[in-house]
Amino acid sequence: MSAQPVAGQGRIGHWMNLANLATAVAALLVAGVLLIVFQFLSLRNAMVEDVSVQARIISENSVAAVLFHDSRASGETLAVLSASPSIEAAAIFDVNGTVLASYQREDASKVSTPGPGLIEDGHRFGLRHLLLARRVEAEKRGIGHVVLRANLTQLYGRLGAYAGMMLAVAIGSLGIAYLLVSRMRKVIKRAEAHLDYLAHIDSITGLPNRHAFNERLAFALSRVDQHGGSVGLLLLDLDNFKIVNDTLGHHSGDILLKVVARRLLECLRSGDVLCRIGGDEFAVILESVGASDGEGAAERILAALTAPFDVDVHEIYVTASVGISRYPADARDLETLTRNADTAMYQAKGKGKNAYEKFHPELDRRVRNRLSLETNLRKAMERGELLLYYQPQVSLHDGRLVGLEALLRWNHPETGLISPAEFIPVAEDSGMIVPIGRWVLRTACRQVALWREAGLGTINVSVNLSVRQTRDPHLLRDILDALHDNGVSPGQLELEITESVLMDNVKVNVELLERLQTEGIRLSIDDFGTGYSSMAYLKRFPIDQVKIDRTFVRDIPGNGDDEAITSAIIAMAHSLGLSVVAEGVETAAQLDFLRSAGCDVMQGYYFAEPRPAEQVSALLTRRMPLVERSEMP
Numbered sequence: 001m002s003a004q005p006v007a008g009q010g011r012i013g014h015w016m017n018l019a020n021l022a023t024a025v026a027a028l029l030v031a032g033v034l035l036i037v038f039q040f041l042s043l044r045n046a047m048v049e050d051v052s053v054q055a056r057i058i059s060e061n062s063v064a065a066v067l068f069h070d071s072r073a074s075g076e077t078l079a080v081l082s083a084s085p086s087i088e089a090a091a092i093f094d095v096n097g098t099v100l101a102s103y104q105r106e107d108a109s110k111v112s113t114p115g116p117g118l119i120e121d122g123h124r125f126g127l128r129h130l131l132l133a134r135r136v137e138a139e140k141r142g143i144g145h146v147v148l149r150a151n152l153t154q155l156y157g158r159l160g161a162y163a164g165m166m167l168a169v170a171i172g173s174l175g176i177a178y179l180l181v182s183r184m185r186k187v188i189k190r191a192e193a194h195l196d197y198l199a200h201i202d203s204i205t206g207l208p209n210r211h212a213f214n215e216r217l218a219f220a221l222s223r224v225d226q227h228g229g230s231v232g233l234l235l236l237d238l239d240n241f242k243i244v245n246d247t248l249g250h251h252s253g254d255i256l257l258k259v260v261a262r263r264l265l266e267c268l269r270s271g272d273v274l275c276r277i278g279g280d281e282f283a284v285i286l287e288s289v290g291a292s293d294g295e296g297a298a299e300r301i302l303a304a305l306t307a308p309f310d311v312d313v314h315e316i317y318v319t320a321s322v323g324i325s326r327y328p329a330d331a332r333d334l335e336t337l338t339r340n341a342d343t344a345m346y347q348a349k350g351k352g353k354n355a356y357e358k359f360h361p362e363l364d365r366r367v368r369n370r371l372s373l374e375t376n377l378r379k380a381m382e383r384g385e386l387l388l389y390y391q392p393q394v395s396l397h398d399g400r401l402v403g404l405e406a407l408l409r410w411n412h413p414e415t416g417l418i419s420p421a422e423f424i425p426v427a428e429d430s431g432m433i434v435p436i437g438r439w440v441l442r443t444a445c446r447q448v449a450l451w452r453e454a455g456l457g458t459i460n461v462s463v464n465l466s467v468r469q470t471r472d473p474h475l476l477r478d479i480l481d482a483l484h485d486n487g488v489s490p491g492q493l494e495l496e497i498t499e500s501v502l503m504d505n506v507k508v509n510v511e512l513l514e515r516l517q518t519e520g521i522r523l524s525i526d527d528f529g530t531g532y533s534s535m536a537y538l539k540r541f542p543i544d545q546v547k548i549d550r551t552f553v554r555d556i557p558g559n560g561d562d563e564a565i566t567s568a569i570i571a572m573a574h575s576l577g578l579s580v581v582a583e584g585v586e587t588a589a590q591l592d593f594l595r596s597a598g599c600d601v602m603q604g605y606y607f608a609e610p611r612p613a614e615q616v617s618a619l620l621t622r623r624m625p626l627v628e629r630s631e632m633p
């Protein structure tokens with residue numbers, strides 16, 4: 001997909017190279033020419049000086065000979081020039097321009113009378129010669145001339161040697177510079193390639209990362225725009241990766257990601273693009289997909305993950321939630337396509353995980369509804385539309401009420417009571433559960449104080465804690481304040497946490513629970529059996545009680561598996577010194593079974609549905625056992 005830009009970059013790089021080379025050569029040429037011109041002028045000046053010195057010597061030595069028109073003496077004076085190889089001819093003239101004596105080397109022509117320009121001391125350069133004249137003076141009066149002609153061959157020879165040396169140095173420097181530059185370019189190219197790799201590849205799995213994913217998806221969509229067809233996008237989130245990471249450590253988490261990536265690659269087609277776009281999030285781009293190809297790929301992915309993964313010494317089971325959306329059927333741009341796949345993925349998670357969901361407009365409507373629910377929930381807090389219902393918990397040993405679970409309700413002015421199952425997940429996602437949870441704690445403690453003040457005794461209350469609340473650094477202080485401000489003793493408060501809350505951040509949660517327990521607050525594991533469900537694991541947490549999820553209670557007696565699980569949970573919890581509460585007890589048959597299995601406390605519609613505080617007050621006033629004594633063992 002990136003072949004075209006790379007080829008374009010290569011051509012530009014090639015032309016840039018040539019341009020750089022041409023610039024360097026031009027600069028060297030200009031510098032070379034300037035240096036040669038400078039050298040030429042220096043050599044010329046030196047030659048003029050040299051020939052001038054010789055002309056001066058001859059003119060001084062020939063004064064007497066010129067005065068007396070002595071040709072022989074003049075000739076002898078000129079004879080010394082034979083020692084200067086550059087002087088090829090010379091002559092001494094009297095004041096009338098008559099030659100008194102002349103000198104010339106082999107093959108050289110005679111020097112004629114100097115022209116008007118040279119009659120005074122001076123020189124003139126020709127292409128091959130330098131002609132230089134000097135007056136012969138006696139008592140400051142000109143009595144004749146000495147004229148010397150020097151050959152420029154030597155000058156040109158030196159200039160040629162200089163230029164040759166310059167050229168050799170220039171070529172040598174260019175060669176060295178070229179070698180250095182090309183080596184440097186190679187190093188830079190390698191570094192660029194590495195940086196590009198790091199920018200596009202996830203270092204743990206070796207898969208394209210989010211950045212590369214966006215590029216590849218954009219490219220795939222542009223291909224569809226040009227040539228038709230469609231693109232499928234699968235977003236995949238590992239359901240329980242965080243637990244693995246928190247419990248076994250990041251090293252094991254990384255290994256798990258690697259092996260998951262390998263298995264995903266094996267189950268995809270060769271043209272499909274698998275990317276890791278976040279901690280435990282993967283994306284698959286399917287090009288040229290048919291209507292059902294996305295579902296086919298999602299099914300293969302879920303099937304591929306079913307076998308356990310060997311990570312260090314552990315055998316780990318991983319499930320995933322997959323969201324599918326198609327371009328252009330579900331979205332007209334990259335952002336919407338990704339958002340729709342994300343919406344579908346969360347829908348798959350909501351279905352109970354280990355599932356896939358295909359995007360459809362109805363999902364979008366649900367997301368919008370959820371958003372409006374979120375806005376209204378914010379207002380609900382301010383308008384006082386939230387209230388607490390309380391559901392009795394009954395001891396199976398004496399049938400008396402041992403506590404009340406506080407359950408949140410939203411009394412919407414238009415739609416009436418809204419179930420917490422509907423709005424608690426929204427409150428958790430938006431973070432609103434933190435102020436709402438604080439309000440629940442304070443209201444529950446206040447209610448316990450009101451019952452005490454009304455002479456209804458010391459009531460225990462249990463309150464649900466969500467994962468967001470356990471991450472709130474002020475949680476402990478808020479709980480202690482709520483207890484203290486209402487004069488409720490910590491032993492009257494029980495906090496219910498689900499297994500997934502516990503596993504969210506094991507180390508931090510163990511510390512938090514230990515501090516809560518030290519304060520005297522009781523801790524209970526809610527919905528036990530639906531999550532991690534490891535009794536051995538629970539030993540690590542300082543808890544007092546487990547609550548068997550109502551899905552196990554629903555089909556007992558009669559369902560052998562549920563009977564076995566319920567009995568096993570009760571037996572194991574007792575062996576760890578924990579008490580057991582059964583949730584969702586609706587029938588006498590369920591009660592009988594649980595009683596014979598040794599369950600300690602029960603909660604459910606059989607005894608009482610959750611109800612407003614005033615109705616609970618009436619129940620408390622009666623002080624009657626909720627289970628008739630006759631039903632007790």
Ligand SMILES: Nc1nc2c(ncn2[C@@H]2O[C@@H]3COP(=O)(O)O[C@H]4[C@@H](O)[C@H](n5cnc6c(=O)[nH]c(N)nc65)O[C@@H]4COP(=O)(O)O[C@H]3[C@H]2O)c(=O)[nH]1
Nearest residue numbers: 407408420421424440464465466584585586603604605610
């Ligand atoms: N079918 C059936 N159901 C029974 C029976 N007895 C009790 N229930 C229902 O079971 C749920 C028990 O609460 P939960 O497991 O903590 O589950 C709670 C809890 O997880 C959450 N929730 C409620 N209030 C709060 C709150 O204040 N804070 C937080 N974080 N979560 C809350 O919402 C969930 C649902 O609450 P509710 O709708 O009140 O549903 C309650 C209760 O009304 C029965 O015999 N049969």
